[in-house]
Amino acid sequence: MEEKYNNLKIAERGARISILAYIVLSALKLGIGYLSSSKGLTADGLNNTTDIVSSLAVLIGLKISRKPADDDHLYGHFRAETMASLIASLIMIVVGLDVLYNAANSIIFFKAQVPDLRAAIVGIVCAVAIYFVYRYNKKIAIQINSSGLMAAAKDNLSDAWVGIGTAVGIIASQFGLPWVDPLAAVLVGILIVKTGWDILREATLNLTDGFDKKQLDNIIECINEVPRVKKVKDVRARINGNNVFLDIIVVVSADLSVVEGHNITEEIEGKLRSELDITEAVVHVEPEIKSDQNGVE
Structure with a gap:
C-alpha cells in the first residue's frame, strides 16, 4: 500500500x-x-x-x-x-x-x-x-x-x-x-x-462501482490457476482511485483443514498481487458439497 x-x-x-x-x-x-x-x-x-x-x-x-x-x-x-x-x-x-x-x-x-x-x-x-x-x-x-x-x-x-x-x-x-x-x-x-x-x-x-467485464474475466482466470481451487463462486470488484478492491468466494475441497484453506487464500492474494497488481483482496473459502445419489446436497 x-x-x-x-x-x-x-x-x-x-x-x-x-x-x-x-x-x-x-x-x-x-x-x-x-x-x-x-x-x-x-x-x-x-x-x-x-x-x-x-x-x-x-x-x-x-x-x-x-x-x-x-x-x-x-x-x-x-x-x-x-x-x-x-x-x-x-x-x-x-x-x-x-x-x-x-x-x-x-x-x-x-x-x-x-x-x-x-x-x-x-x-x-x-x-x-x-x-x-x-x-x-x-x-x-x-x-x-x-x-x-x-x-x-x-x-x-x-x-x-x-x-x-x-x-x-x-x-x-x-x-x-x-x-x-x-x-x-x-x-x-x-x-x-x-x-x-x-x-x-x-x-x-x-x-458507481462499475467494473470492466474483460478485466474481471482475467481476474477469475488468474484465481482458477491457483492449485486446489475447485472453482470461483463469486467475484465482486470495484475501483478505488488507482486501486482495485476484490471480494472473492472460492470453492475448495471439504477435506482441507482451516490452515490449508487459509494458505490457499494467501496464494490467491499473492498471485493477484504479482500478476495483476491487485493489493486489496478479501478471499472467502467455502467447502465443496457433493450431491448424494438422490441429488440432495
Whole structure:
C-alpha cells in the first residue's frame, strides 16, 4: 500500500508541471494575442486559464488521495483522485462547448480578419510545448495507473490541438482563406467535448462501482490457476482511485483443514498481487458439497 501512496506523490509532480505550463502559456498567448490583434490566440489563452483550474483540481484530488484511512474513510481517500478526474472532465466539456459556440458565432456573423503572423508562431510553439507535457504525464499515468493524471494528460493533448487549430486558422487567413479558422475551431471543439465525455464516462463508472467485464474475466482466470481451487463462486470488484478492491468466494475441497484453506487464500492474494497488481483482496473459502445419489446436497 505504501507504493500506492508513493505513486500518488509522483502523479502530483505531473499535475504541478501542467499548472506551471498553463500559467506560462496563458500569459504568453494573452499578451501576444492582444499585441497582434488575434482573437483566436486570445481565446486560446483564456482557455488555458481554465486549464489551470482543472489541473489544480487534479492536484488537490491527488493530495487528498494520499491521506491515510481514518474512522470516516476505512478504505482510505483514494476516490478523491477519481472525483478530480470527474471535475476535470466537466471543465473540458464546458470549454469544448464554448469553443463550438464561438465557432458557430464566427460562422454566422462572419468577418474576415487577418491577424499578425506572430500569433500563429506562438500558437505552434505553445502547442508543441504542451504536447511534450502531455507525453510526460501520459507516460507517468500509465506507469502508476493514475486516473487523475491521465485526465490531466488528455486535457494537455486537447490544448495542443486547440493551439494547432488556432495556428492553422491564422496562417490560412494570410492566404485569403479566413473561413478555415472557424472550421478548425469546430473540429477542435468536437475533439475537446469527446475527450471530456470519455473521461466523464470512465470516472462515473468507477464512482458507481462499475467494473470492466474483460478485466474481471482475467481476474477469475488468474484465481482458477491457483492449485486446489475447485472453482470461483463469486467475484465482486470495484475501483478505488488507482486501486482495485476484490471480494472473492472460492470453492475448495471439504477435506482441507482451516490452515490449508487459509494458505490457499494467501496464494490467491499473492498471485493477484504479482500478476495483476491487485493489493486489496478479501478471499472467502467455502467447502465443496457433493450431491448424494438422490441429488440432495
